[in-house]
Amino acid sequence: MQFDAIEPGVYPELIHPAYKSTLKRGSTLAPLRVRDEQAVTTNLFASPKLILPHDMDLTAQGKGEPLGEKIVVTGRVLDEDGKPVRNSLLEVWQCNAAGRYWHKKDQHDAPLDPNFTGFGKMLTDDDGRYRFVTIKPGPYPWGNHHKAWRPAHIHFSMFGNVYAQRLVTQMYFPSDPLFEYDPIFQSIPDAAARQRLISRFSLEQTVDDKMLGYEFDIVLRGRDATPMGL
């Protein structure tokens, strides 16, 4: 595959002062554009055996039903040519309905749910599609500044079909009033690029009276290396 340079504003700023921990961690130098054959042609093999029975249903991992609003999230993973990224490993993680992560360092004063850890993983199918069932995550405070609250989000980790396609991002929910106050979301200068991180409500994906559906398509970097029109 080949990877075009990212257009200015489409990716978040590496140092975005409003998001304080970027100040000493973000690179101050532009990344070095390099060509390396293995980075753009090879990748780990994600065996279907890595996926455990309830990895795609985060509401079925405990002894009982977790609290909160049950939802289904689905979408397609595509490359920049619009081709499906097939059989590709995808991880998700999130806080519970009360805004608490299953993590020893999360100090938010909100209850854990013994029936919800908030992590899953899956492989995309031949159409590049993924689908998982979960609980709608809550917003939570994070101490970056006074009244800093994160908009509700689900973390996505994708391995693509070649190593250089690796991407970790966050999926948001429509019409969240916290978008304009969130320096992590706002670290992306381009408004259209920010919009692409927001899932859309889907009546089509909604399952009867069981759960509402959300669609979130993902476009990974990389296009076919074969030059067109030659």
Added chain:
Amino acid sequence: MTSKITASQTIGPFPHEAWRWAVDLTAGVDSSAPTIRITGAVFDGDGAAINDAWIEAWMPDSAPLETAHAIPGYRRVPSGEQGGFTLQVSLPVSLPPAAASGKPAAYITVFARGLTKHQFTAVFLEDDAGLAQSELLGQVPPQRRDTLIARKQADGSYLWNIHMQGAQETVFFDYT
């Protein structure tokens, strides 16, 4: 804007439990080849250890040697309280000491809270006689190449630190 790519967002401070499965699956190395150990730590621009970073290693030439692994040629490790990490690498015949290859011992991806995107880099072994001819290293300005080279220690392991920022900032890649 013509690009429709999905932007990156930070992994934040709380992926540990969700990412643990791959840490556990890649912790033990069962290889048909000799292995080496690369240890190091991740530092911020003040030289402070980053204790919530993540290192992923991809070793395409090692993968065929690790057929018993759930994910051959791949490792995932969180940094420790002092920023430290250890990677065990199976050495294919294409890498030193068997060969002067100029290839990285591992392609490295770094994640952390405060990184709005992951950073790609790579680690080379200092006793690789092929470094001067390395295709990848050759694309790096000479004065910054040292940041990608792991130094051999008295015990036979290699030391390689990652600096996210500052005078010793590690070279981070954007593949074309």
